[in-house]
Amino acid sequence: MNVELYNNIISSIRNHKGLSMDCMKQLVQKFPDCSYDTLCSILQFEYQKRMKVNHTKMHSSKLKIWDSYSSSIASNDHSGVIVRIAENLDVAPCLVAKIILHKYFEENYNKDNEEQQPVTNVNVYLRDTTLISDPRLAYEVYLCTLYDNMYSPIVDVMKSSLGQQYEIKLYREATELGLGFRDEEHLRKHGYDKTPDCKLEVPVSINGFIINWIESKALFGEAEAHRDYMRHQYMSYWNRFGSGLVIYWFGYLETIVEPNDKKIMISDHLPKNIVSLPQPSFDLLL
Numbered sequence: 001m002n003v004e005l006y007n008n009i010i011s012s013i014r015n016h017k018g019l020s021m022d023c024m025k026q027l028v029q030k031f032p033d034c035s036y037d038t039l040c041s042i043l044q045f046e047y048q049k050r051m052k053v054n055h056t057k058m059h060s061s062k063l064k065i066w067d068s069y070s071s072s073i074a075s076n077d078h079s080g081v082i083v084r085i086a087e088n089l090d091v092a093p094c095l096v097a098k099i100i101l102h103k104y105f106e107e108n109y110n111k112d113n114e115e116q117q118p119v120t121n122v123n124v125y126l127r128d129t130t131l132i133s134d135p136r137l138a139y140e141v142y143l144c145t146l147y148d149n150m151y152s153p154i155v156d157v158m159k160s161s162l163g164q165q166y167e168i169k170l171y172r173e174a175t176e177l178g179l180g181f182r183d184e185e186h187l188r189k190h191g192y193d194k195t196p197d198c199k200l201e202v203p204v205s206i207n208g209f210i211i212n213w214i215e216s217k218a219l220f221g222e223a224e225a226h227r228d229y230m231r232h233q234y235m236s237y238w239n240r241f242g243s244g245l246v247i248y249w250f251g252y253l254e255t256i257v258e259p260n261d262k263k264i265m266i267s268d269h270l271p272k273n274i275v276s277l278p279q280p281s282f283d284l285l286l
Helices: 003-015 020-030 036-059 062-074 081-089 093-108 123-127 135-147 153-176 184-189 223-241
Strands: 181-183 198-206 209-217 244-248 264-267 274-276
Touching (some): 003 020, 020 036, 081 093, 081 135, 123 135
Parallel strands (some): 209 244, 244 264
């Protein structure tokens, strides 16, 4: 993706205030030539940066948030109270729900009675709202999991599933190309801690670049995330296995590609123009 288009998308995200779900709808309408997955991935990166700032500020207003929720419930406001609070604060609904859950348990449980103590990790209640004894709060939290397309437990499951889906896609395409490889699970069984998704048994060449391993990323390759991956993953792969290929299935920012880089090749698909390297001959010369 060229820088101009990327900056336009980022600008649209930063100008939006409110629910990320509504922002996603606007992005789809404004940038019809970009895939849904690409836009969603860019939004996730940018939204996470915003939440680091807004969520920190929000913690200083815990009591105000709780009072706002309690007042709305006492007034019998219609469903979606926490979602509306989150929208006004420009914070993810599930993050607001966590604060309200913490405050609810502080207010309603006897600290001296161990049998009444709630689960310390409120993520448990986000994953299963039926565990919340207050039916109205349970429903409000449930709505947060539906209206939050960034921090909901549902989204976590979808991300994991999407990552596995594209790993399977990589394995299928590599097999169709006749590539021999070992997957991540096999490598870890043999003692490797940091492993690529696909370690080729025999290196191949793509446009003259030697590929020893392939890493699948079901996301958009933006600059900051790519730097983190380089530091914590790709360089480890290079040190152990040599040069390799990284596939950002949802595209990547053109500026992350370094033309003279001999360690990592970046692509948004598995290239078909793969050349197998000649096998060494061990025949004895007579």
